[in-house]
Amino acid sequence: MAQADGATRTVIMTVDDDPGVSRAVARDLRRRYGASYRIVRAESGESALQALRELKLRGDLVAVILADYRMPQMNGIEFLEQAMDVYPGARRVLLTAYADTDAAIDAINVVDLDHYLLKPWDPPEEKLYPVLDDLLGAWRAGDHRPVPSTKVVGHRWSARSSEVREFLARNQVPYRWYSAEEPEGRRLLSAAGQAGERLPVVITADGTPLVEPEAPELAARVGLATTPAADFYDLVVIGGGPAGLGAAVYGASEGLRTVLVERSATGGQAGQSSRIENYLGFPDGVSGGQLTERARRQASKFGAEILTAREVTGLEASGAARIVRFSDGSSIAAHSVILATGVSYRQLAAPGTDDLTGCGVFYGSALTEAAACQDHDVYIVGGANSAGQAAMFLSRGAKSVTLLVRGRSLTASMSHYLIRQIEETPNIRVRCGTVVESAHGDGHLERLTLRDEHGSTELVDAQWLFVFIGAAPHTDWLDGTVLRDERGFILAGPDLTPDGRPPAGWELDRPPYHLETSVPGVFVAGDARAESAKRVASAVGEGAMAVMLVHRYLEQS
Missing domain, CATH: 3.50.50.60 (FAD/NAD(P)-binding domain)
Structure with missing residues (x-):
């Protein structure tokens, strides 16, 4: 069983099947290096390999591995040969008795051994520490920078791999990409116990491998909020593009209990823009990702909840409440709702493009x-x-x-x-x-x-x-709930009452507010609205305006 000291430092590992010797080695290592390195000890080659795989999945660094030569089931040379596949850059030391020096010398060629030490190593100040000082110095001279905690292993031309990478990037989750065809990718797959038939494999910060994860599971495992903290809110904003983020910022900053629900990643189409140069206040331009992340942080600062990877499938009015239903059968309710679902690019109607989506x-x-x-x-x-x-x-x-x-x-x-x-x-x-x-x-x-x-x-x-x-609105799920035009864009305000009469089923003694849909208390902002300007600035402005109208609606309800 591997035992560890510390949690985040670079590792020195020692492996010996004799518990007394194992403790003695670890004791001497901690005395000299415990303040700067994490000392991990194991009492068998198999448990040591398992510990190395777990360290690999978490993204921890291993500087030196010391292994005893005479261990049952798997001797020190056999262990170091397999350890090379997991941490090829770690320095390797074999602990041997005098009678095993020939085997140790042969191991220099077999496992590219860096050094062998004769037991006993007393005093360590003369026989152990100088050797490790040199090996640690050589290890530090190499490029062993820690990688971001989340890792993605997949195929270069894989639609699912591309979707996972895009999901993480757009949600500001740092990750590192590894091709399954490259040595490090194969090492990670082996450490995760995967042969590579099912990809991508995402390895989370705690070392948990996720095989072909769907967005809700991936979001939950990488620390994105997916579950609402309450059952009832003042305002539910559906969609995390500029209009939705604008509504969340203004709603939360003005004291409304606000939750924003996004099915993929905040930012919408604007979040994918490499450069926006005509947005007010950014004369040198700003990327959609930067603008989105600032808006997301701003909404969170004011107390808005942001739920990711939650798909909304239904909306209904139940008395004064507006109920929002999710694809998993759960729901939340609120006094008011702002629809900011945005639009998506239309599919290219050309033979061959469907099969190659995500693959070029x-x-x-x-x-x-x-x-x-x-x-x-x-x-x-x-x-x-x-x-x-x-x-x-x-x-x-x-x-x-x-x-x-x-x-x-x-x-x-x-x-x-x-x-x-x-x-x-x-x-x-x-x-x-x-x-x-x-x-x-x-x-x-x-x-x-x-x-x-x-x-x-x-x-x-x-x-x-x-x-x-072109652009198609994400509004099919609203069929039969709010009025839409022939292209699916949501009608609101004056567009609902071209002849001055309220829409069918309207029960209030006032006409709909400017951004209010055919359901009182349900508003629309941004690109999903019929006749909207389809610009980032106007979407943000409509999000803010919708919140002002929500206040007016709540005051009169």
Whole structure:
């Protein structure tokens, strides 16, 4: 059984099957190194390997391993050979009797042994400490920086691996990516007891391996809040984009018991933007991730709860309460609700793209993939600001970026400042009147067939395609609850009463407030609202305005 001293320091491990010797070695090690290193001792090779695997999963560092040669079941050389697979950078020391020196010398070649020590090692000041001082100095001279606590092991061209990485990145969870084909990835899979058939494997901060985790499990295990603290609130905000975050900040700061519910990650489409340069107060621009994280911290500071990876599937009015139902069958209730569900990019209707989504075809910026685009040719579909921002961001490292625009120019859909920047960037090319006819590849994107406005087609080599086409609102779950237009956008305020009469079923003696839906006390803000401006600034403003109207509703209820 392995025993440890301390919790967070770099480890020195000692392995000996004789309990008396094991305690003596650990005692001498603690006396000299206990203040700076964590001393772990084990009394068998198998228990030591198990301890090493647990340390590996937690991301702990191991500097030196001392193993006794004569151990039953697994001798010291056999143990160190397997320990190399877990911690190849650790310095290895074999403890031997005088009669075993030949075996120790042979082990120098077998396990790349750094040193062997003859027992007894008394006095340690002469025979043990000088050797370990040198080995620890050599170990520290190498690059053994601790890695972020969460680790993801997966395949490079895997849609599920890409989704997990994007989920963690957008939720500001630090992690490190390991390819299952690389040595360190294989070591982590082995330590987690996985052969690699089911990927990705996420290893959490406490060393727990999660195999192909779904978002709710992943969120709960990496420390994101997924369970509401109460059953009833003043305000439930559904959606964590700019409108939802704005509503959460203003609701909580003005004393409302507020909970924000997000099905994936806060920020919405804006959170995926590599650079927003026309948002008030940021003359040098700000990334969507930075803006989102600041807003999230601000909402939390004022006391708003933020629930992640919770999918809302229903909304109903029950007297004065508005009940929000989740996909797992649970629910919460509130006096009022703000719908800030936002929109998502429409799917590209081209043969081959569905099968290659996440394997070279991405919707939105997918900023976690940007580093892999270095020196590659990148294609982007779309002609609005989000596509232009992605083109500028990816052009910093990509060999070339080609914008594929269905229309005849960018002027109708993209801000002037972005058009100017694109024109001044030499490795960005704009192809107007061009669409993706089909995508091709075996396991990942390899080629695209492009079609121009004259019907001519061209086959181009491509490993990366980022899609920004149109927007569809996340409102199907509201069918039969609130009124929506023919495209699914939520109607509110004056759009509900074009002839001055309240909508059918409206029971109050006042018309709906400006952002109020056909259900009293349920408001809408941001891109999901019919005729909204589809800009970050307007979404934040509508979130704040919706809270003002919530106050008015609560005062008159």
